[in-house]
Amino acid sequence: MSALHDLLAERISAARAHRANVLESPAESAGEAYERENAAERLSREISRLEGAEKGLVFGRIDRTDGTALRIGRIGLHTEEDDLPLLVDWRAHAARPFYEATPVHPMDLRRRRHLRVEERTVVSVSDELLDGTAPTGEDVVGDGPLAEALSARRTGRMHAAVATLQAEQDAIVRSAHRGVTVVQGGPGTGKTVVALHRAAYVLYAFPRAAQEGVLVVGPNARFLDYISQVLPSLGENEVDLTTCRELAGVPTDTADPYGTARLKGGAGLADALAALLRRHQAPAGDFAVRVGRQLVRLSDVEVAAARDAAVAAVPGHNPARQVFTELLVDAVTAAMRRDMGDVLEQIDADAARMTGLDLDRFTGADRRRAEGAADPGPAHELDVDAVRADLLDDAGVDRAVEALWPRLAPGDLVKALLTDADALAVCLPLLTAQERSLLLRGADAPWTDADVPLLDEAASLVDGPPRRTYGHVVVDEAQELTAMQWRMIVRRCPARGMTLVGDFAQSGPAATARDWKEALGPHVGPRFDLHDLTVSYRTTQQILEGVRDLLARIAPDQKPTRSLRSGDRPRTLTASPDGLVAAVVRELRAQSAAHPGELLGVICADTAVGELTARGVARHARVVPASEARGLEFDGVVVVDPEEIRTARPCGERDLYVALTRATKRLCTVTVEPA
Numbered sequence: 022m023s024a025l026h027d028l029l030a031e032r033i034s035a036a037r038a039h040r041a042n043v044l045e046s047p048a049e050s051a052g053e054a055y056e057r058e059n060a061a062e063r064l065s066r067e068i069s070r071l072e073g074a075e076k077g078l079v080f081g082r083i084d085r086t087d088g089t090a091l092r093i094g095r096i097g098l099h100t101e102e103d104d105l106p107l108l109v110d111w112r113a114h115a116a117r118p119f120y121e122a123t124p125v126h127p128m129d130l131r132r133r134r135h136l137r138v139e140e141r142t143v144v145s146v147s148d149e150l151l152d153g154t155a156p157t158g159e160d161v162v163g164d165g166p167l168a169e170a171l172s173a174r175r176t177g178r179m180h181a182a183v184a185t186l187q188a189e190q191d192a193i194v195r196s197a198h199r200g201v202t203v204v205q206g207g208p209g210t211g212k213t214v215v216a217l218h219r220a221a222y223v224l225y226a227f228p229r230a231a232q233e234g235v236l237v238v239g240p241n242a243r244f245l246d247y248i249s250q251v252l253p254s255l256g257e258n259e260v261d262l263t264t265c266r267e268l269a270g271v272p273t274d275t276a277d278p279y280g281t282a283r284l285k286g287g288a289g290l291a292d293a294l295a296a297l298l299r300r301h302q303a304p305a306g307d308f309a310v311r312v313g314r315q316l317v318r319l320s321d322v323e324v325a326a327a328r329d330a331a332v333a334a335v336p337g338h339n340p341a342r343q344v345f346t347e348l349l350v351d352a353v354t355a356a357m358r359r360d361m362g363d364v365l366e367q368i369d370a371d372a373a374r375m376t377g378l379d380l381d382r383f384t385g386a387d388r389r390r391a392e393g394a395a396d397p398g399p400a401h402e403l404d405v406d407a408v409r410a411d412l413l414d415d416a417g418v419d420r421a422v423e424a425l426w427p428r429l430a431p432g433d434l435v436k437a438l439l440t441d442a443d444a445l446a447v448c449l450p451l452l453t454a455q456e457r458s459l460l461l462r463g464a465d466a467p468w469t470d471a472d473v474p475l476l477d478e479a480a481s482l483v484d485g486p487p488r489r490t491y492g493h494v495v496v497d498e499a500q501e502l503t504a505m506q507w508r509m510i511v512r513r514c515p516a517r518g519m520t521l522v523g524d525f526a527q528s529g530p531a532a533t534a535r536d537w538k539e540a541l542g543p544h545v546g547p548r549f550d551l552h553d554l555t556v557s558y559r560t561t562q563q564i565l566e567g568v569r570d571l572l573a574r575i576a577p578d579q580k581p582t583r584s585l586r587s588g589d590r591p592r593t594l595t596a597s598p599d600g601l602v603a604a605v606v607r608e609l610r611a612q613s614a615a616h617p618g619e620l621l622g623v624i625c626a627d628t629a630v631g632e633l634t635a636r637g638v639a640r641h642a643r644v645v646p647a648s649e650a651r652g653l654e655f656d657g658v659v660v661v662d663p664e665e666i667r668t669a670r671p672c673g674e675r676d677l678y679v680a681l682t683r684a685t686k687r688l689c690t691v692t693v694e695p696a
């Protein structure tokens with residue numbers, strides 16, 4: 022064990038020394054300086070990768086029936102000289118039997134060993150014998166490591182489950198499917214675990230996707246903080262973690278009422294923005310521009326042809342505007358040539374009629390004689406390039422184009438829709454007048470969270486697809502996404518390599534889809550791999566039984582999850598409105614005294630957070646608004662005033678279901694009874 026840690030420490034020191042050398046090396050040119058920065062940056066990433074894997078570096082070992090053995094760890098380590106594996110990366114093919122072997126299919130293993138290492142010292146060992154042989158003095162067959170991992174105290178941060186990934190989870194993590202993988206399952210079934218380990222696996226096994234980057238999208242900053250340690254501890258620091266709100270880079274701190282947010286999440290808004298944009302793209306009319314003393318006119322048919330060609334040529338209203346301008350200018354020069362030709366032909370015809378001479382032939386023959394050159398063509402040739410360049414630079418042309426095809430900013434387009442009742446009526450004919458009135462906003466109103474996907478949609482319509490895209494995107498709590506948010510995410514994953522995990526029984530109030538088909542159909546049709554996780558590793562059997570009726574109401578088709586955990590029966594206390602906070606504090610004090618060091622959470626309606634915090638509850642537990650409880654977990658949870666949670670938001674029953682399924686050990690509900 023020590024030797025492996027020493028080797029890792031050596032690799033880290035070597036990478037640090039290498040980076041110091043690189044940074045000290047002189048750069049003769051800007052190009053070299055750039056190269057140097059890049060090399061140093063690569064080394065810094067490698068150092069973080071190695072450092073991230075230090076804790077729990079080795080966690081497993083498999084002994085084959087032929088007497089050979091492999092150690093399994095967070096990253097792979099090889100000998101310098103002959104590249105022999107000393108430690109096998111958990112994602113490597115050779116590590117598969119560690120996760121997949123069973124007594125029925127031992128995969129040539131005799132023994133699977135789990136190790137728990139702290140500060141380079143093995144603190145526990147647990148063996149499973151897979152080939153039916155009897156344990157020897159060297160085997161330590163005892164309580165499974167999963168039981169140990171599950172009974173450990175929560176810390177407020179999720180840990181990697183790399184040592185104890187279960188077969189049904191491992192099969193998804195390691196799936197060779199490069200398209201869309203969907204994972205559903207009840208609370209605590211390890212969806213987040215699978216999603217994050219899948220991200221690490223993709224980085225390891227799909228080099229192309231890894232090169233283009235992996236993005237993990239979570240529901241809110243609190244959740245991102247909760248999962249933030251998992252990937253670095255697997256040696257992966259290259260993953261971007263974000264929320265939908267941050268993805269578009271539009272800062273907002275205002276939320277719409279849920280009804281409005283839900284409406285803004287509907288896919289109809291994308292069609293409406295596209296329809297509105299078309300109104301800004303030469304919808305009708307001709308085009309006239311003065312060139313010198315000449316007024317050149319293009320017919321509406323010519324303008325429409327330029328518009329259609331520009332739209333087809335390049336995505337994005339503003340880039341297409343440039344193409345449109347060039348096509349118009351081409352059409353203008355063609356018209357000038359045509360007009361000039363007509364005028365000269367008229368002069369020639371008049372001259373021929375009066376003098377009997379063919380002027381064109383005459384002047385052409387005359388010039389040929391003079392220059393000794395080939396026929397330069399008709400005498401009325403225009404210097405097209407010069408005229409074209411002048412026109413493209415001409416403020417008058419720009420003004421004329423602007424009238425037909427104005428330059429836009431994404432916000433202009435969204436405002437043009439949401440501040441104009443007529444535009445809403447024309448572009449969203451399927452909404453009722455009352456629904457449209459919910460969407461109407463003032464021109465100076467701040468952007469809201471639900472506006473972000475609209476702004477992102479508008480940005481793609483106006484400026485073209487986003488510049489930063491990813492090879493693989495992981496979405497957690499994916500049931501929460503609105504149709505507009507799905508568009509925003511899919512836009513950033515052109516290869517459609519995605520891992521999506523969620524549970525529609527936990528949907529929030531703005532969610533627009535009821536199932537995966539509805540959510541994904543517009544993007545990938547039926548082409549997604551659907552997996553179910555069936556065992557809860559968080560919520561005790563007793564708590565799951567307690568929410569059975571609630572689940573039957575909010576998701577009648579969902580099969581109840583079974584749990585690996587058993588614990589106390591959930592308790593219910595009642596308090597008067599005035600005694601509520603005191604009752605919550607009493608309960609928290611009692612839990613802390615009985616179970617010191619455990620992580621306690623208080624989950625309440627969003628509106629109650631302020632008062633509970635102000636009155637000192639946050640000194641005893643983390644106070645979490647029900648709207649932000651998705652994905653989180655605590656050893657003990659106190660749910661405050663379930664009736665208030667149930668009625669606070671349109672999806673109150675589902676919020677309550679989420680709140681009641683956050684505890685790994687103890688759940689206490691404090692209900693309020695009028696005095």
Ligand SMILES: Nc1ncnc2c1ncn2[C@@H]1O[C@H](COP(=O)(O)OP(=O)(O)OP(=O)(O)O)[C@@H](O)[C@H]1O
Pocket residue numbers: 167170171179180182185186187190206207208209210211212213214215524558559651652653654
């Ligand atoms: N194979 C495993 N080994 C150890 N712990 C696990 C394993 N799978 C899941 N867990 C633990 O179970 C708990 C629940 O897992 P996770 O949060 O991934 O569930 P979830 O399905 O995403 O839950 P929710 O629906 O509430 O978001 C976490 O503490 C996680 O670490």
